[in-house]
Amino acid sequence: xxxxxxxxxxxxxxxxxxxxxxxxxxxxxxxxxxxxxxxxxxxxxxxxxxxxxxxxxxxxxxxxxxxxxxxxxxxxxxxxxxxxxxxxxxxxxxxxxxxxxxxxxxxxxxxxxxxxxxxxxxxxxxxxxxxxxxxxxxxxxxxxxxxxxxxxxxxxxxxxxxxxxxxxxxxxxxxxxxxxxxxxxxxxxxxxxxxxxxxxxxxxxxxxxxxxxxxxxxxxxxxxxxxxxxxxxxxxxxxxxxxxxxxxxxxxxxxxxxxxxxxxxxxxxxxxxxxxxxxxxxxxxxxxxxxxxxxxxxxxxxxxxxxxxxxxxxxxxxxxxxxxxxxxxxxxxxxxxxxxxxxxxxxxxxxxxxxxxxxxxxxxxxxxxxxxxxxxxxxxxxxxxxxxxxxxxxxxxxxxxxxxxxxxxxxxxxxxx
Amino acid sequence: xxxxxxxxxxxxxxxxxxxxxxxxxxxxxxxxxxxxxxxxxxxxxxxxxxxxxxxxxxxxxxxxxxxxxxxxxxxxxxxxxxxxxxxxxxxx
Numbered sequence: 001x002x003x004x005x006x007x008x009x010x011x012x013x014x015x016x017x018x019x020x021x022x023x024x025x026x027x028x029x030x031x032x033x034x035x036x037x038x039x040x041x042x043x044x045x046x047x048x049x050x051x052x053x054x055x056x057x058x059x060x061x062x063x064x065x066x067x068x069x070x071x072x073x074x075x076x077x078x079x080x081x082x083x084x085x086x087x088x089x090x091x092x093x094x095x096x097x098x099x100x101x102x103x104x105x106x107x108x109x110x111x112x113x114x115x116x117x118x119x120x121x122x123x124x125x126x127x128x129x130x131x132x133x134x135x136x137x138x139x140x141x142x143x144x145x146x147x148x149x150x151x152x153x154x155x156x157x158x159x160x161x162x163x164x165x166x167x168x169x170x171x172x173x174x175x176x177x178x179x180x181x182x183x184x185x186x187x188x189x190x191x192x193x194x195x196x197x198x199x200x201x202x203x204x205x206x207x208x209x210x211x212x213x214x215x216x217x218x219x220x221x222x223x224x225x226x227x228x229x230x231x232x233x234x235x236x237x238x239x240x241x242x243x244x245x246x247x248x249x250x251x252x253x254x255x256x257x258x259x260x261x262x263x264x265x266x267x268x269x270x271x272x273x274x275x276x277x278x279x280x281x282x283x284x285x286x287x288x289x290x291x292x293x294x295x296x297x298x299x300x301x302x303x304x305x306x307x308x309x310x311x312x313x314x315x316x317x318x319x320x321x322x323x324x325x326x327x328x329x330x331x332x333x334x335x336x337x338x339x340x341x342x343x344x345x346x347x348x349x350x351x352x353x354x355x356x357x358x359x360x361x362x363x364x365x366x367x368x369x370x371x372x373x374x375x376x377x378x379x380x381x382x383x384x385x386x387x388x389x390x391x392x393x394x395x396x397x398x399x400x401x402x403x404x405x406x407x408x409x410x411x412x413x414x415x416x417x
Numbered sequence: 418x419x420x421x422x423x424x425x426x427x428x429x430x431x432x433x434x435x436x437x438x439x440x441x442x443x444x445x446x447x448x449x450x451x452x453x454x455x456x457x458x459x460x461x462x463x464x465x466x467x468x469x470x471x472x473x474x475x476x477x478x479x480x481x482x483x484x485x486x487x488x489x490x491x492x493x494x495x496x497x498x499x500x501x502x503x504x505x506x507x508x509x
Contacts, residue, residue, distance in 0.1 A: 239466070241462070241463075241464035241465075241466075242464075242466050245463075250457075250461050251461070251462075251464070252460035252461055252462065253462065253464055254438075254439075254462050254464050255464055255466070255489070299436050300431075300436045300471070300487075301439070301464065301469055301471065301489045302489055302492070303466040303489045303490045304489070304490060304491060304492060308418055308419065308431070309418055310418065310431070310432045343459075343460050399456065399459075399460045400452075400453075400456045400460075413438055
């Protein structure tokens, strides 16, 4: 069933009783051309683009839990392409362009809202660095604007512009095409669109091992039995090390927990995505009115999808330093997601040294915005066996060969970020 | 909150400590010419979902470096000891 204004009208007349399931509850077939491990945003988008762009429809997505239960449903939904380094800049801009047409491509409203992202600068030097970034972005055809203090004040008057601000605002960098999307809709939209192409989405199916023929991986062992595969793609960020080890991969990854927060609903206040340049805090307002915000990692290896109170305090302190007006707003919920942290804070998407196994992981804290481009490029890599040009820099061997992309500059220790 | 039983100061909130990462990684000898050994030392981590030996420094207390064995799935701490007594000898 195609979703349209007419279908809403017609189903309204029949008491909303005739909507079909968005995707089938598939049971595994004995073998597939491609198996994607991980039914998050990246796995589902990979499956969709395998079918849509490459005509490979005999595909299964195996998810150990339920669709949307992992990081695709746990992030803070920010989408932007204000990256500095070659390799990142072009990839994330390609992703924003895919976001711009995504609701139409999927026939599912992902509620992509290009409300603009503002990152505040708190010294002349920081504003210089932002100008450098903005120039690089513009040279790559990406929109970027540098704002002075008065312009920032006109756009976001609720920030602390007082004389007592601990870190006074000097200016900001603005990307007007950045924004947010409804994260669950992204998972459901890709799942539905992939299913429409014949992809089997198999939930509650945990991959417990790999089936080998000599050196080649020819299938997976799962909680629903053995399933054969021509190629296997891993898209299990957070647990890439766990599954990688089962396949015999040694990876430069640590798993860390990142928290996100939402306040009680407020009347419209924050029209943009605002990020604090003097600390790690960023905020947007959801359509329900809650302020959705996040900050730093908890800072120690963790596979627990919950965070600690110390970070709640740190992030709240940063929030109040930037926006004193929300000091009395109550926190409604906070939750955690498990991140693959790579030493340079950039992802890994590539064929692996193991025949038949392809890797998409290491998304650190930036995976959501990359969902369409990641799937597009990973599908290309799986279909052709060679990396898509846009992900050429995201090789697994870049650490061994010294070609790291340290966009965040966190160095080899994720906990030092 | 994690509570770490510091062998010097007693049980303390983990906010008093600084995390130091995987304690099972061994540094190659200073004059080791093999880049692969240095690559593994700097970058490769076992990253288990389960018991993990890791460094913590009690920066707001005795300032000792500790080795904590903690389960990364539920933060249960099995053991804490002074790092200087528990680390492997660095190869000469």
